[in-house]
Amino acid sequence: MAVVDASRADLDIDITALMSSLARDWKRIALVALCVTAAAFAFASLSTKHYQAETRILIETRESIFTRPDARNDDSTILDEQGVTSQVEVIGSADLLKQVARDLNLAALPEFKASGEVSFAGRMMILLGLKSDPVEMPPEDRVIKAFREKLTVYRVERSRVIVVQFSSEDPALAARVPNSIADAYIALQRGAKEQSNADATDWLEPEIADLSAKVRAAESRVADFRSSSDLMVGNNNAALATQQLSELSSELSRVKASRAASEATASAVRRAIAGGTSIDALPGVLASPLIQRLRETQVQLRADIADLSATLLDNHPRIRALRSQLADLDAQIRNEAGKVLAGLDTEADAARLREVELVAELNRFKAESARVGEQEVELRALEREAAAQRDLLESYLIRYREAASRKDRNYLPADARVFSRASVPAEPYFPKVVPITAAAFVASLLVMALVTLLRELFSGRALRPAATREPVRDVRMPAFAPAGVGASLDAYANDPGDEPAPVFTKGQITVEAAAERLIARGASRAIFVSPEGDEGAATAIMVAREVADAGLRTLLLDLTSTGAASRPMLDDTSHKGITNLLCSEAQFTDIIHADLYSDCHVIPVGTADPARAMRGVDRLPIIMNSLTTAYDLVIVECGPAEPASLKRLVSGATEVIISVIEEEDAAVSATEDSLKSVGYDQAFLVTPVGYVPPRSPAPSERSVA
Known part of the structure; x- marks a missing residue:
């Protein structure tokens, strides 16, 4: 019969009881720990x-600025993370490892398993198909496989450092081995550069x-075109026609x-002469020496006239003579001004003619x-082509001279260096006896402590009912069975027999009526109190x-x-029961038995100490x-129980x-009055009088749980 746990949510872990299991089983824990430690030490x-x-x-780039023709150090192509x-x-490649294995003759060492020998356990795994047969592989491949198992190559994070690790019995x-791998890698890089x-x-x-x-053809085309097109070059590498055009433009402006x-x-001179005004301030007149x-x-x-007038x-004749000379001078000045005017007109006409000539020449x-x-x-197109060919030729010549000089001088530095070589280790890295x-x-x-705690927890001995919550009734299949004894009985009587039913003056009902009443009311619990002792237990x-x-499942x-x-329901009185559940000596599946x-189904009293079981009476609501x-x-x-002791049993439809x-x-x-006094007014009386029990079945007819 599978029983369901409805109280898991109403339980707390008893830390004291849980920890006490460690103290109780410390010898077993220590013994297992010492055995495991001894095995690990061995x-x-x-x-x-x-x-x-x-x-x-x-x-890193081993090239320096002094060995490069362009005098710069470019390492952008090799120093990135990729x-x-x-x-x-490259360091872990098969070709490099094969070269190192041949140089060090690793095939001659037993730990590289070049012979393909396997142990008995390995041979059995090969027969079972759990492992491939190493004999089927070439000896060199077997050496490389063992080599890789002992080799570790990795890059240090956020750096350009590569670590080569190797483990061996020697x-x-x-x-x-790692030093040889590093040397082979440097040589491989240098060879690749060569x-x-x-x-x-x-x-x-x-x-x-x-x-x-x-380049020669392009430069020849430039020279031929320059000569055939009569492109003369003047100052500042400008074409002669363009330069002359610029000079004519300047001359025309002048x-x-x-x-x-x-x-x-x-x-201006003409207006001054025609108007009879003074010509002394005219620039052309002022420029004439005669005037x-x-x-x-x-x-x-x-x-002089002013001096003589005093x-x-x-x-006076002298004054008149001086004034006559002065008048002649004015006439001469005006005559000379006319000549200046004629010269200016001539100069303007000449400039006008020169301007016409310059315009024609300019066009x-x-x-x-x-x-x-x-x-x-x-x-210019021909010159650009020639210049591009010339620049490309010069760059090729620079690279060729650099490559040729490096080849002749045998200077080809590898882009890597060994800055920390491996030394012979003094201590083994495995096994570490003390740490292991x-x-x-x-x-x-x-x-062992965890196993002990789990065993104690699953047994139910480390669980106790929660103090602040009502029991939960929706969990099936309990893993523990605490319970309590509610009362004691003094004696037990067998079936009352077939006595005629008397008149019931106190309102009690028969067994059949009681069963019908419980079924009709949908009761989930029925608490029987037998004030007359063990004989009353027959009613329940x-x-x-x-x-x-x-x-109904009862x-x-x-x-x-x-x-x-x-x-009366079991064939033996030694069955485990409720007291064993209280003492954590049994589970539900151990204490539930079938009626013969x-x-x-029935849960008997059990075989455990009642006094010890009474200490777990608080778990009774969870059990119910x-x-x-x-x-x-x-x-x-419950037997002749006191009404106050029934509180742990009453809940819901009871x-x-x-x-x-x-x-x-x-x-x-007295019992009826006591029950009513504490609030059980609905309690009713049942008597077995007049009940005919079923016959005792044969052993083959007994019910099986």
Whole structure:
């Protein structure tokens, strides 16, 4: 019969009881830990010692600015993360490892398993198909496979450092192998550079020859075009026609300015002469030397007239003579001004003629400049082609000279260097006896402690009911079974027999009526109190069998001290029961038994110490909730119990029943009054009088749980 746990959510872990299990089983825990530690110590002591050494390689550009023709150090193509990772794969490549294995003759060492010999266990695994046969592989492949198992190559994070680790049973070999791998890798890089340099030299030689011919042809085309197009070059590498056009434009501007100035001056002189105004301030007049001398003479005559006027009269012959000379000077000045005007007109006409000539010449040079411009475009295209071929040739020549010099001088530095070589290790890295032994001891202690705690927890001995929550009734199949004894009985009576039913003056009902009443009310619990002693327990048995015969899942829980309710239902009194559950000596599946004469189930009193079991009486509500969930009706026989002790058993749809054997017994009335006084007003009386129990079945007819 599977029973369901409805109280898991209502339990707390008893830490004290849980920890006490460790103290109780400390000898077993210590013994297992010591055995495991001894086995680990023996394994670590007898295992083959392995030594490990490592070599560190730095990936960097070994080229300097003094050995490069362009005087710069470009390492952008090899110093990125992907480049370093690629070098890790190169170091672990099969070709490099095969070369190192041949150089060190690793095939002659037993630990590399070149012979293909396997142990008996390995041979059995091969026969079972769990392992491939190493004999099927070539000896060199077997060596490389063992080599890879002992080799570790990795890049240090966020750096350009590559670590090469190797483990071996021989400490000297553990240091020699990574150093040999590093040397082989450096040589491999240098060889790759030599090959690349040779390939570059072989490719550059014919390319340089072809480019030299192309450059000569391009420069020849430039010279031929320049001579055929008559493109003369003046100052600043400009075409002669373009330069002359610029000079004519400047000359034309100058002539235009001179003509405009001459015309303006002539116009001013002409207006001054025509208007009779003074011409002394005119620029053209002032520029004439004769007019300047006449002006000086005129000034001198005026000064003499002024001096003589102080002593002589105006009609004096000398004064008249001086005034006559002054008038002649004015006429000469005006005559000379007319000549100046004529000169200005002549100068303006000449400038005008020169301007016409310059305009005609300028137009001619414009057409010539346009033609030259078209030819210059074609010439520049030819020059650009020649310059591009020349630059490419020069760059090829630089690279060729660099490659040739490196080849002749044998200077090809590898882009890596070994900055930390492996040394012979003094101590093995495996096995570490002390750490392995200590770890085995600690781990075995923890595992055994955990196993002990789990076993104690699953047994239910480390669980206690929660103090602040109501029991939960929706969990099936409990893993523990704490319970409590509610009361004790004094005696037990067999079936009352077939006595005629008397008149019931106290309102008690028969067993059949009680069963029907419990079924009709949908009761989940029926608490029987037998104030007359063990004889009253027969009523609970009869009602339980009657309800079970009606098809309901029924359980009878015997809480009497003598087992009066369960003894007639079982064939043996040594069955485990409720007291064993309270003492954590059994589980539900151990204490639930089948009735010999019906489909009812029964939990007997049990075989454990009642006094010890009473200490777990607080778990009784959890037990009742679990049983109520698993069964349709749980009938509890309490014997002559006190009404106050029934509180742990009453919950939900519970009926309280008083078993009556003799109607006039004072204990029945006293119990009825006591129940009503504490609130059980619905308690009713049941008597087995007039009940005919079923016949005892044959052994083959007994119910099986």
